[in-house]
Amino acid sequence: AEQTVAEGAFALLLALTRRLPAITKAVQAESWIWPESRWLGRDIADATLGLVGCGRIGRAMARMAQGFRARVLAFDPGANAAELAALGIEVVKDLHALLAASDFVSLHAVLNKETRHLIGAPELAVMKPGAILINTARGALIDEGALVEAVLSGHLGGIGLDVYEREPLSRSGHPLSPLFGRDNVILFPHLTFFTAEAMRRLEEDTLARCFEVLEGRPVTVRSLDPRLRAQKVGVRFI
Template sequence: PGPHDANDIAGKTVGIVGAGRIGRAFAQMAGAGFGAHVIAYSPHTPPAELMQIGIEPVADLMELMARADVVSVHSVLNDETRGLIGAKELAAMKPSAIILNVARGAVIDEAALVRALLEGRIAGAGLDVYSQEPLMLEGHPLSPLFGMDNVILLPHLTFFTHEAMERLELETLARCREVLAGRPVTVKSPDPRLRAQTTGVRFEG
């Protein structure tokens, strides 16, 4: 690509799949920060909640895939979302659209994504997560994407900072002290599914 082959997202439509905490933070950057129109497919989020923060809720994933200039995936991985974006959904995208996955690799059918990119049916992709990690140059489902000018592959390592590792060690020690003192172990998660299936612990967040 030439030095001026990039595009602004101002005035474009950014589609978010999964408008949780991270998805909403990204929406804020894309919308208020860069002037994009943000739509979201987030079936477990009340539409009014999204509209209050400037996101247009979309009830149908196929509609989002067809409308968005940028599709950004932020869903959790579970039985409902595994393979959520497959060949049919990718085929609905504009030829000029790109897809980003910063959620979990298996939310997207990676074989279908490779085909869509190799055949030039979508403009590009940016991936930070993979169904098999670590990513490898050979013998990996996404190995064919290495060297493509329109694909950015990141190593899913943004949390490996000195400060993050120190926090992890301190949190682990704190949980060990709780066990040794006979106190309920603290779990820092707002996930309602985890709360519903876990007992004998203390939730924060």
């Protein structure tokens, strides 16, 4: 469901750049919105999107951003730099350099002991004032306490999250509860994968993999992860 998740991530980005949650709330309260600074949106065209992790989902996100005429950067030590360059994605070898150069940052990295809290207080501090952060990958990629501080201080312009270190969310005792109700925060319940088309593909792929096992054929795996691709027996990577 890489295209589906990427579309969900891009939807979060669009909603935040155009202040859709705040404006919708105001209009539904029988208000009218006049062109005031608090409602001022931002263009994606000519802005810079930084991708932290650039596998299948990150690359799908890059294609969408390029369609909006955005510059796309990527930090992914495990990716093939030549492949990314051929896709028009600029490879940045230093995470802090990518964060400092990006107007918007979207996380698409795998979670492991090296990437847990990959985005902490030092990383948030080097992001541009007013930058927007999107995470549809794994909640524990972000230090949520540091994230709350970055939002409440006004350093970040907005965040869109679909994943959390502790799920489900709760109004009591959850590290992110201070962000509930804020106009520049979108909290999605781990559902960016959940579309009719993605569920149909999931069913079809599951059945196809079962038949591969039953018939003794190599199992098809959709992954660019080099750790998985190190396996040579009984699998076929696409």
